[in-house]
Amino acid sequence: MSENPLDRPTTDHLDPQVFVDYLEKTRWFGGKGRPFEVTAVHRIGQVPGCVDAGPAVVDHLVELTYGDAEGGTETYQVPLAFYVEAESRLDHAFVGWWEEPDRGWVHAYDALHDREAMACWLRSFVAAADDAVSGPTGLTFHRLPGHELDPDVTASLFSGEQSNSSVKFGEDSIMKLFRKVTPGANPDVTVHRALTGAGSTDVAALYGWMSWTDEQGEEYHLAMLQQFLRTATDGWDLALTSVRDLFAEGDLHAHEVGGDFAGESERLGLTLRVVHELLREHFPAERRGPEATRALAGAMRARLDAALEVVPELAQHADALRAAYDRVAALDGVDVQQVHGDLHLGQTLRTAKGWKIVDFEGEPAKPLHERVEPDSPWRDVAGMLRSFDYAPRVVEKQSVDLAEDDAEAAAQLAYRAEEWAHRNRNHFLTAYADGEPSDEAKVLLAAYVADKAVYETVYETRNRPGWVSIPLEAVARIGAA
Numbered sequence: 001m002s003e004n005p006l007d008r009p010t011t012d013h014l015d016p017q018v019f020v021d022y023l024e025k026t027r028w029f030g031g032k033g034r035p036f037e038v039t040a041v042h043r044i045g046q047v048p049g050c051v052d053a054g055p056a057v058v059d060h061l062v063e064l065t066y067g068d069a070e071g072g073t074e075t076y077q078v079p080l081a082f083y084v085e086a087e088s089r090l091d092h093a094f095v096g097w098w099e100e101p102d103r104g105w106v107h108a109y110d111a112l113h114d115r116e117a118m119a120c121w122l123r124s125f126v127a128a129a130d131d132a133v134s135g136p137t138g139l140t141f142h143r144l145p146g147h148e149l150d151p152d153v154t155a156s157l158f159s160g161e162q163s164n165s166s167v168k169f170g171e172d173s174i175m176k177l178f179r180k181v182t183p184g185a186n187p188d189v190t191v192h193r194a195l196t197g198a199g200s201t202d203v204a205a206l207y208g209w210m211s212w213t214d215e216q217g218e219e220y221h222l223a224m225l226q227q228f229l230r231t232a233t234d235g236w237d238l239a240l241t242s243v244r245d246l247f248a249e250g251d252l253h254a255h256e257v258g259g260d261f262a263g264e265s266e267r268l269g270l271t272l273r274v275v276h277e278l279l280r281e282h283f284p285a286e287r288r289g290p291e292a293t294r295a296l297a298g299a300m301r302a303r304l305d306a307a308l309e310v311v312p313e314l315a316q317h318a319d320a321l322r323a324a325y326d327r328v329a330a331l332d333g334v335d336v337q338q339v340h341g342d343l344h345l346g347q348t349l350r351t352a353k354g355w356k357i358v359d360f361e362g363e364p365a366k367p368l369h370e371r372v373e374p375d376s377p378w379r380d381v382a383g384m385l386r387s388f389d390y391a392p393r394v395v396e397k398q399s400v401d402l403a404e405d406d407a408e409a410a411a412q413l414a415y416r417a418e419e420w421a422h423r424n425r426n427h428f429l430t431a432y433a434d435g436e437p438s439d440e441a442k443v444l445l446a447a448y449v450a451d452k453a454v455y456e457t458v459y460e461t462r463n464r465p466g467w468v469s470i471p472l473e474a475v476a477r478i479g480a481a
């Protein structure tokens with residue numbers, strides 16, 4: 001692995017404005033539509049596995065500052081592949097170029113789209129088999145024992161790209177590159193590491209990760225390599241398919257339809273229970289007293305107050321919601337532990353060997369120090385229950401659009417949507433709680449469900465106004481209960 005001469009030019013040559021244009025084009029950039037400026041571009045290191053014949057791959061952290069009232073700064077990770085000749089196959093991933101005195105134009109591309117660049121990345125993980133391998137400028141590749149990586153497989157960008165970018169290496173492993181980064185251990189890495197170490201089969205095994213340490217000695221987790229689950233189907237997609245099966249069978253009940261999901265919901269509940277138990281064993285867990293339950297209720301009340309500004313329709317249910325939060329404040333304590341933090345059906349995968357839970361990064365919008373705080377496991381359960389409510393209602397919306405003007409058909413769909421939601425929520429919850437949850441658990445769960453539905457009303461009002469009735473109806477049901 002020689003040093004590629006292209007590593008020498010620095011991005012001082014690359015106009016920071018090119019990152020503005022590129023970020024706006026990507027799926028994963030969280031600040032789209034907001035005014036921002038790129039305030040710094042840090043070239044943090046070359047990927048050590050590069051070869052002379054290929055590109056130089058250099059990782060960058062791009063710091064940006066928002067110019068709106070909310071303001072704030074964020075840091076995004078953008079690995080670049082440098083080529084002397086233009087690579088037309090990578091046109092869609094072109095970031096910028098500059099002229100080198102002796103060499104002509106150097107072209108920079110988003111490295112995640114380039115299989116040559118990703119081959120360097122894979123070689124770096126392969127080389128780290130026995131010991132952590134560091135690049136000349138500080139990127140460090142770590143591996144866990146127990147899995148041989150095949151260095152010769154082809155890399156391809158995973159199409160499900162959302163808040164991060166994932167690259168698949170053959171059918172063997174998948175690397176998730178964290179886009180928005182902050183100093184500190186990423187719970188996606190630490191949780192997968194602990195669960196893999198414990199021999200868990202409920203998550204994709206962790207194979208390795210990449211870190212970098214800045215001048216102040218702060219460590220960043222920048223990427224994670226794990227088992228690629230070949231036979232996986234997304235839990236959300238499976239749930240939608242099951243609902244469509246039910247809707248297609250005009251006269252049958254959910255339990256009579258071929259695509260009944262209740263068995264899956266039950267197995268998913270068991271899976272989450274086992275994962276929570278393992279997290280309780282491997283991370284700090286404790287019982288917190290009444291000051292913690294009051295603080296939790298206070299945070300929920302504050303979120304409701306903020307939501308009322310955005311969604312005035314919530315006002316008629318505000319008293320009922322506050323009553324649910326008051327019941328939390330009156331509890332004498334709450335058990336907290338490491339949780340998933342952002343659990344919904346889209347974070348679950350059904351494989352030939354059962355359900356797997358993915359993406360332990362927590363809620364991306366929250367700062368890292370909040371995401372690693374121990375929390376009540378009922379928050380995760382509530383996330384799943386809301387997801388079981390969303391799935392049939394999303395299909396219902398699509399179907400009602402088709403059967404417009406037919407009030408009877410619409411009422412029938414709504415009835416059946418509730419039937420599906422009720423059945424699957426119950427099967428999931430009974431399996432998770434191994435029977436009836438305790439009174440304390442019921443109070444916490446009801447409040448977390450309400451809190452989540454309130455959050456959803458804000459999200460939908462801002463992003464998908466056509467869907468806001470889904471969480472609003474859930475809030476109304478809480479009010480009626």
Ligand SMILES: Nc1ncnc2c1ncn2[C@@H]1O[C@H](COP(=O)(O)OP(=O)(O)O)[C@@H](O)[C@H]1O
Pocket residue numbers: 158160161162163164165166174176204226227228229230232234346347349358359361
């Ligand atoms: N180990 C894996 N094997 C196969 N597919 C996976 C694996 N991990 C994640 N995925 C798929 O990639 C998608 C995104 O992964 P996720 O970890 O949720 O990333 P993000 O942080 O971008 O949401 C998931 O919804 C899932 O469909």
Ligand SMILES: [Mg+2]
Pocket residue numbers: 162346347359
């Ligand atoms: Mg995800």
